[in-house]
Amino acid sequence: MEKHKCDKCDRPATYHSVEIVNGKKIEKHLCEYHAAEEGLTFKVAHKPINELLTNFVKMHSQDQSPTGLVCDHCGLTYAEFQERSLLGCPSCYQSFARPLDQLLARTHEGATEHQGKIPAQAGFGEQHQQQLLRMRKRLSEAVDAEDYELAAHLRDEISKITGVTEGEEIK
Amino acid sequence: MNLERMTDHAGEWLRGTGPNSDIVVSSRVRLARNLAGYPFVNRAATRQRLEILERSRQQILDGNLAEDMIWVDLNECDPMDRQLLVERHLISRQHAKAGPDLPRGVAVGLNESVSIMVNEEDHLRVQVMRSGMQLGEAFEQINRIDDCLQERLDFAFSKKYGYLAACPTNVGTGIRVSVMMHLPALKITGEIDKVKRAAKDMHLAVRGMFGEGSDAIGDLFQISNQTTLGRGEQEIMADFQHTVVPQIIAYEQQARQALVRQRPALLDDGIWRAWAILNNARLMRTDEVLSLLSQLRLGATMGRLEMVSMRTINELFLMTQPAHLQKLMGADLDPVQRREARATLIRKRLAAV
Numbered sequence: 001m002e003k004h005k006c007d008k009c010d011r012p013a014t015y016h017s018v019e020i021v022n023g024k025k026i027e028k029h030l031c032e033y034h035a036a037e038e039g040l041t042f043k044v045a046h047k048p049i050n051e052l053l054t055n056f057v058k059m060h061s062q063d064q065s066p067t068g069l070v071c072d073h074c075g076l077t078y079a080e081f082q083e084r085s086l087l088g089c090p091s092c093y094q095s096f097a098r099p100l101d102q103l104l105a106r107t108h109e110g111a112t113e114h115q116g117k118i119p120a121q122a123g124f125g126e127q128h129q130q131q132l133l134r135m136r137k138r139l140s141e142a143v144d145a146e147d148y149e150l151a152a153h154l155r156d157e158i159s160k161i162t163g164v165t166e167g168e169e170i171k
Numbered sequence: 172m173n174l175e176r177m178t179d180h181a182g183e184w185l186r187g188t189g190p191n192s193d194i195v196v197s198s199r200v201r202l203a204r205n206l207a208g209y210p211f212v213n214r215a216a217t218r219q220r221l222e223i224l225e226r227s228r229q230q231i232l233d234g235n236l237a238e239d240m241i242w243v244d245l246n247e248c249d250p251m252d253r254q255l256l257v258e259r260h261l262i263s264r265q266h267a268k269a270g271p272d273l274p275r276g277v278a279v280g281l282n283e284s285v286s287i288m289v290n291e292e293d294h295l296r297v298q299v300m301r302s303g304m305q306l307g308e309a310f311e312q313i314n315r316i317d318d319c320l321q322e323r324l325d326f327a328f329s330k331k332y333g334y335l336a337a338c339p340t341n342v343g344t345g346i347r348v349s350v351m352m353h354l355p356a357l358k359i360t361g362e363i364d365k366v367k368r369a370a371k372d373m374h375l376a377v378r379g380m381f382g383e384g385s386d387a388i389g390d391l392f393q394i395s396n397q398t399t400l401g402r403g404e405q406e407i408m409a410d411f412q413h414t415v416v417p418q419i420i421a422y423e424q425q426a427r428q429a430l431v432r433q434r435p436a437l438l439d440d441g442i443w444r445a446w447a448i449l450n451n452a453r454l455m456r457t458d459e460v461l462s463l464l465s466q467l468r469l470g471a472t473m474g475r476l477e478m479v480s481m482r483t484i485n486e487l488f489l490m491t492q493p494a495h496l497q498k499l500m501g502a503d504l505d506p507v508q509r510r511e512a513r514a515t516l517i518r519k520r521l522a523a524v
Contacts, residue, residue, distance in 0.1 A: 074214050086292070088214035090205070090327040090335045093342075100339060104332075104400055107340050109374055111401020114333030116344045117314075119321050126329055132208025140216050162208075162325075164226075 006031035066099035073133055091133060132161060182259045182283035182300075185489055187481040189303020193472035194420050196351040196391065198306040199260075200313045201298040203336045203345035207325040211337035212290050217272065220290055224274045227289045230323040236287075236316045237280030245275045251503075254494035260300065261286040284309075285316065292337050293345075295320070304416060306348065310408055333400065343400030348411050351380060352419060355390040355469045356426035359441070363392075366419060374398050375415065389461030389488070394419070427473060442470035446479075450521055454507075455514040460491045479521065487520060 004013040006029060013029035069078040072095055076088035093100065101112045135158050142151040205211060209219055228242060245253055245266065253267040262277050266288050269275060275290035288296040299313040327335040333343040357363040370377050380391040394415065396407050430438040445466035468484050470476030489495055491513050497504050500512050
């Protein structure tokens, strides 16, 4: 993502804002000097805290807006998530961690971390869960591509992790 | 599996027994769980959905989770049977309506207090229902079931976020605690809006009897927690058991007593009109039945109408629903035929008491 220059001069912009006015998106990018000149750097402090956070996250994420984020496992985009309110896979929680934390805080009385029951046998660690997710995706792709040799190999590998014979219960 | 035997009696949640059953119709706890290492249902490939369904079905049925669990394949079963399960609160409307490309099912315990939906919004939705105010019992049972399931299945869990759910509104404990309350006096006195506002301040949802998006017909209100992250199960449960439910019960009781003292004629008028209409009408709509039965229920619990039992009232709540009615009649009926059949059924049942 390219860095924005100030709308009024060639200095790098340090003030960014996106406003929707009458359904139109109006972006502003200003350097420190011009932002202060327009009185905007003061106005920022009066904006609601969630807007400040949104801008903060935008500036610090590689992509400027969270809607451009994509889950690196299942390919769900943040925009698709916003439309349907459903995440695609456990990895989405990591892929969308930044915007999600804000959303979670809003829906769960400010909380972003779990309190309460923890699986007794802790099952698989999180790394194992991720690995399993990746391997099942490759398995699915191998079956689609009719590469049965690879599929059989992957099934064996998955079975080693889970201790259950993969896919055997499916007739 | 034989759904027919369900038709002619009320399930666990409408038994009309249990503590405070004059006001608390039923207590319900549900957990959202997903198998580790799979995408969530909405993004899983058909093959994966089948695998999730098959694996879950086997482990649920082998796990002795509740007495005599039966399995209903919702893709293969008749749409009328799916509707029957919705009316008995054993599956959600969403689970009933999903398309044929979504392999899905439900495991139901013999007395219908336990149900486990597979491939709804999450891989597993476990539910325990009890009649009256029995949240503690429902929670203990669901926690045991969850422990058993976790010995057999690995659930998607992260240290930071807890149990991972398809919708972030369920992440964390994945628990939804809800009580169905019958609050006719608060409705008559107009105090129900205060309760709704107070509930909102406590981050609780107030909905109708069929959950999300349904109206509170028959003065039945479902009150449930919305926060699932950052608060433990015990904490959420304690709120309901020690604060929310006892307070609303006290409000409703006060409103009932105030009606008896100040406006007994208004109270009895509603009850006896309902009795008269139910005993004489020839055509009856579902929503009308529910609001009339609500009056009857109020009359019966307050001892102002003694010729009808809670059991009969609760059964009528269920038998007059479209799928139950058609099952009882043994025929597909259009809405007009249903109204007539419904009115006839009610007159018969009330005359028999």
